Amino acid sequence: MEGPELLLEVKGLKTYFFLDEGTVKAVEGADFSLLRGGTLGIVGESGCGKTVTAYSITQLIESPGRIVEGQILFHRRLNGVEGSPATTEVVDLAKLRPGSRSICEIRGSEIAMVFQEPMTALSPVHTIGDQIMEVILLHRKVSKKEAREQTVEMLRHVGIPKSETRLDTYPFQLSGGMRQRAMIAMALMCRPSLLIADEPTTALDVTMQAQILELMKQLQREMGMAVILITHNLGVVAEVCEQVAVMYLGEVVEWADVEALFADPLHPYTQALLRSIPKLGQSKKGRLDPIKGMVPDPYNRPGGCPFHPRCAQMIAGRCDQERPPLVRRPDGRTVRCVLYADS
């Protein structure tokens, strides 16, 4: 067996929204990659471009938004003929036209998504069974009856009791947790190689959050798919993810293994972020440091390093002038900050 295999590489991704009021640079340089079967967390404050990054990967960005630069290389496994080894082909998802045949073949079948609000993310006038079955009927050659059986099976798998009858209920007849389970079942119907979950637990209460995360971990182990988990909660990342990309104002400012990042955060923003959350075993006296200042509004991104107005280590004349380069460290982690540019 060869070593871990790449699944997704995002390189220099930029996604802008061209509005009458100006251009919103929602994603302004996202770089990270993900191994087959791996788990990547994307963290950052609200509005920093996490959702836009996720939507860019599957070309779900709607006009007036557009991917303007960068590559999204998806290593797609082609199922070879019986006996012969599987081969992979690399597709640049950023080059595919939104709504084109090629991206539609990948969506739902190889890259599936779970969204934040399971109530609004499901159609209120179709049964959950109808909405889930549709995925497999679309991508696989199965009969209605087989699709129904597989859906019942999958619903049971994600922990929905009495799934034969739940199939015919409408989303508003289920609790929030059950709806999110149905949403996950829908995403997993075709056994995708990548699952993107955009704040899947944010809308749920705390006990439900833990259950859903546990379920996702369990399903990932069973199915061997890779997961991108988007969250603004570093605690969730620590618990679930192997790698993490920290975003600030549309940029991935740091990308590293989770242990390395928590043990030795490089980017001043990551450091501030870690100081702002409580740690296990931290004494009551140890104060939490909220990050000073506000997130600037997206029309007026600061020049140079976007974090410089809030950065304690800011080097005047440098950080506010030039865009910090993307620095790749010997251990493979990347960071976008001048402090590491010369090492």
Add this chain to the structure above:
Amino acid sequence: MLQFILRRLLFIIPTFFVISFVTFIVIQLPPSDYAQTYVSGLLAQGDNIDAQATLKNLRDLYGIGEPAYVQYGKWMWGILTRGDFGMAFEYQQPVSFIIWERIEFTIVITLASLLVSWLIAFPVGIYSAVRQYSLGDYLSTFLAFIGISVPSFLMALVIMYILFKYFNITLGGLFSSQMEKAPWSLAKVVDFLQHTWLAILILGVSSTGGLIRTLRANLLDEMHKPYVITARAKGLPEWKVVIKYPLRLALNPFISGVGFTLPLLVNGSIIISVVMSLPLVGVMLLRSLQSQDMYLAGSLILITSLLTIIGVFLSDMLLAWVDPRIRYQ
């Protein structure tokens, strides 16, 4: 669901009585004695009748001269037991002899023009929303506003003129004279369509503009809801996404509006009916009001209202059928 239907059905009965009562007050309004008017009319025509006996008969039948509630009771009793809506004095005939055919044609023309307006409005409205701010969207918006602002009778006159002048076609009425009394057959249906296609088209088109705008707005609202993104994320092609999800929800306002098409058409079709000499309910109602032919006017209002109530009931049922949130309330 059954409970929902029953509740709605039960609701029809009090509504019907309230409307019939209001209608009756309308009938009561003119000061004259209908029976007297009717009998003098018969005598003036030289009918050989026993004036006193006829007068007494009519007064007993409709309770004229008795308190209003007795009159109302007798009118309703006549309608419910004998289908007798009273006398149409101007026509010298019972109301029930002269209205049913008109009501039938009005319903047929209403449904046909509704169909036409939907057939045009749906594809155009969907296109307009899906390709918002495209050339096609601007064009359809422009045409929709023209359709809304040009009076339909003017459109009818212009088209009739052109048809006559350049194609030597005259339109008007419902049938050609030889088909008028013929029993229903395929040929009669074709004849009917040959006479009424323009009226149906124009009545349909006159409501199309509004429909296009409503559908476009509804659909644009729905197109940006999260469940549409979910549908796209499944890999459905865009047209399937639109038809299965946002369109389905954008239809609700249409379905709930279906029930009101009839009264709108009764009112809206008067001028067109005059211009194209179509014997529809609207014209008859207008005339009966002008000539104070009160049982006729009252009956027309009553029946149109009843049909509207039934229409609203049906559209409620349809709505409950397509939208489970209503069904499971």
